[in-house]
Amino acid sequence: MSARQEVDLEEFLQVSGKKPIPADLSVYRTPSGIPGLDRLVEGGLEKGSVVLVVGVPGSGKTTFALQFLHYGAFSLKEPGLFIPFAETKESLYRHAFGFGWDFSELERQKLFQVLQFKPHQVTGLIEEGGGAIKDEIKSLGVKRLAIDSITAYTLLFKDDYQRRESIVSFIERLHDWKTTSMIISEMPPTVSETREGSIGFLSDAIIALHYLKPDKESGREHSVEVLKMRGTNHSTRVFPLSFESKGLRVRSEALSKD
Ligand SMILES: Nc1ncnc2c1ncn2[C@@H]1O[C@H](COP(=O)(O)OP(=O)(O)O)[C@@H](O)[C@H]1O
Ligand SMILES: [Mg+2]
Numbered sequence: 113m114s115a116r117q118e119v120d121l122e123e124f125l126q127v128s129g130k131k132p133i134p135a136d137l138s139v140y141r142t143p144s145g146i147p148g149l150d151r152l153v154e155g156g157l158e159k160g161s162v163v164l165v166v167g168v169p170g171s172g173k174t175t176f177a178l179q180f181l182h183y184g185a186f187s188l189k190e191p192g193l194f195i196p197f198a199e200t201k202e203s204l205y206r207h208a209f210g211f212g213w214d215f216s217e218l219e220r221q222k223l224f225q226v227l228q229f230k231p232h233q234v235t236g237l238i239e240e241g242g243g244a245i246k247d248e249i250k251s252l253g254v255k256r257l258a259i260d261s262i263t264a265y266t267l268l269f270k271d272d273y274q275r276r277e278s279i280v281s282f283i284e285r286l287h288d289w290k291t292t293s294m295i296i297s298e299m300p301p302t303v304s305e306t307r308e309g310s311i312g313f314l315s316d317a318i319i320a321l322h323y324l325k326p327d328k329e330s331g332r333e334h335s336v337e338v339l340k341m342r343g344t345n346h347s348t349r350v351f352p353l354s355f356e357s358k359g360l361r362v363r364s365e366a367l368s369k370d
Contacts, residue, residue, distance in 0.1 A: 139154075139158050139343050139344070140158070140159040141153075141154065141155045141156030141157060141158060141159065142157055142158075142159045142184075142188075142292055143155075143156045143157075143183065143188075144156060144157050144180055145179050145180045145181075145182065145183020145184065145187070146176065146179055146180065146183075146359070146360050146362060147360075147361045147362065148351070148361050148362030148363060148364060149336070149362045151362075151364075152338055152346055152347040152362070153317075153338060153341055153344050153346045153347075154344050154345060154346070157292055157317065158292075158316060158317070158341070158344070159290075159292055160290045160291070160292055161292060161293075161316035161317055161342070162283050162287065162295060162314075162315045162316050162317075163292075163294050163295070163315065163317040163319060164262075164294075164295050164297055164311060164312055164315040164317065164318045164319070165177060165294050165295065165296045165297070165319050165321065166296075166298075166299065166300065166312075166318060166320050167298075167320060167321030167322065167323065168298070168300070168323055169298065170323050170332075171321035171322060171323040172321050172323070172334050172353060172355070172360060173260070173261070173296045173298075173321055174196075174199070174204070174207070174260055174296070175207075175355070175359065175360055176294075176319075176321060176360060177194070177258035177260060177294045177296055178194070178204065178207070178208050178211075178213065178215075179213070179359045179360055180256060180258065180294055181193075181194055181224065181258055182208065182213040182215070182218070182359075184255060184256040185218045185223040185224045185256075186213070186218060186223070188255075189223065190223075190255035190256055191222065191223050191224065191225075191252045191254045191255060191256075192218075192223065192225075192254065192255070192256040192257065192258075193224075193225050193226075193227060193245075193248055193249065193252065193254045193256070193257045193258075193291075194224075194225075194226045194227075194257075194258050194260070195226075195227050195228075195229065195234075195245070195257070195258070195259045195260070196226065196228065196260045197229075197230075197231055197259075197264035197265065198260065198261065198264060199260070200228070201226045201228065204226065211357070211358055211359045212357070212358055213359070222252060225248055225252055227244065227245060227248055229244075231264050231267070231268050232268055234265060235265075235268060238278065238281050238282050238285060239281070241285070242285050242289070245285075246285075246289070249289050254289075254291055255291060256291060256293070257286070257289075257291040257292075257293045257294070258293065258295075258296065259293070259294070259295050259296060260296045261295075261296040261297055261298055262279070262282075262296065262297050262311060263296075263297055263298040265278075265282075266278075266279065266311075276310065279310075279311050279314060280314060283295075283311075283314050283315065295311070295315065312339075312340070315340075316341070316342045317338070317340055317341040317342065318338075318339040318340040318341075319337070319339070320336070320337045320338075320339050321335075321336055321353065322334070322337065322350065326367075333352065334352070334353040334354070334355065335350050335352050335353050335367055336350070336351055336352075336353045336362055337350045337351070337368075349366040349367070349368050350366065350367040350368040351363060351364070351365070351366055351367065352365065352367060
C-alpha cells in the first residue's frame with residue numbers, strides 16, 4: 113500500500129466518456145447505509161444483488177452488515193433479515209445498541225428478524241427451496257438480508273463439487289427472492305475464490321474490509337476496498353474506515369493509488 117494521498121472524489125466520479133444510460137436499462141441502486149461508501153459505487157448497491165463482504169476477524173464485517181440492515185429497516189422501512197451462525201441474537205443486539213441501533217424495536221415493528229440455524233440445517237433448507245428462510249422473506253416482505261458467515265456454512269462440505277453446488281443454489285435462491293444480500297466471508301478473497309466454490313466469482317460484488325498495520329510501529333487500522341461490483345464503475349482504491357458513535361464511515365482520503 114502506498115502513502116496516503118488526497119483524492120478529489122468528485123473528480124474521481126467524473127467518469128470520462130461515460131454515456132447516459134436510458135432509464136429502463138439503468139441499474140437500480142439502494143443506499144448501503146454506510147456513509148461515504150455509496151460515492152465509491154455510483155450511488156449505492158444494485159438492488160437485488162448479492163454482495164460478498166470479506167475480511168479477517170475484527171475487520172468490521174458484522175458491524176457493516178448490521179448497519180446496512182439497520183439503515184434499510186429504520187430509514188427506508190425495508191424489512192431486514194439476519195442469519196448469524198456464530199453469534200447469538202442477544203449478543204448482536206447488544207453490539208448494535210452500542211451504535212444506537214435498536215433492533216428489538218425494529219423487530220416489534222416487523223421490520224427486522226433474526227433467524228438462527230445450525231449450518232447443516234441451512235443445507236436442507238436450500239435444497240428444499242428455502243423453507244423457513246423463504247417463509248420469513250415472504251411474510252415480512254424482506255428486502256435486505258445478511259448471512260454471517262458463509263465460512264461456517266462452507267466448512268460443512270469436504271467435497272469441492274458439493275460445496276460449489278450448494279453455494280450456487282444459495283446464490284440462486286437469493287437472486288430469486290430479489291433481496292439485496294450481504295454474504296460475509298472470513299476468508300481472504302483469493303482463498304474464498306477457491307475454497308468456497310468460487311463464491312467471489314458467483315456474487316455480484318465483493319467488498320473487502322482490511323485490518324492492517326500501516327507500518328511496524330503503528331496499531332492496526334480499518335479500511336475498505338471495493339474489489340468488484342458488476343455493472344459499476346467503482347473506485348479501485350483503499351479508503352480508511354472509521355468506527356464512530358453511530359457506526360462505520362468511509363473516509364474520503366484514499367490510502368492507495370489506482
Ligand atoms: N465502538 C468501536 N470503536 C472502535 N472499534 C470498534 C468498535 N466496535 C467495534 N470495533 C472494532 O471492530 C471489531 C469487531 O467488529 P466486527 O464487526 O464484529 O468484526 P468482524 O465481524 O469482522 O469480526 C473489533 O475487534 C474492533 O476492532
Ligand atoms: Mg463477525
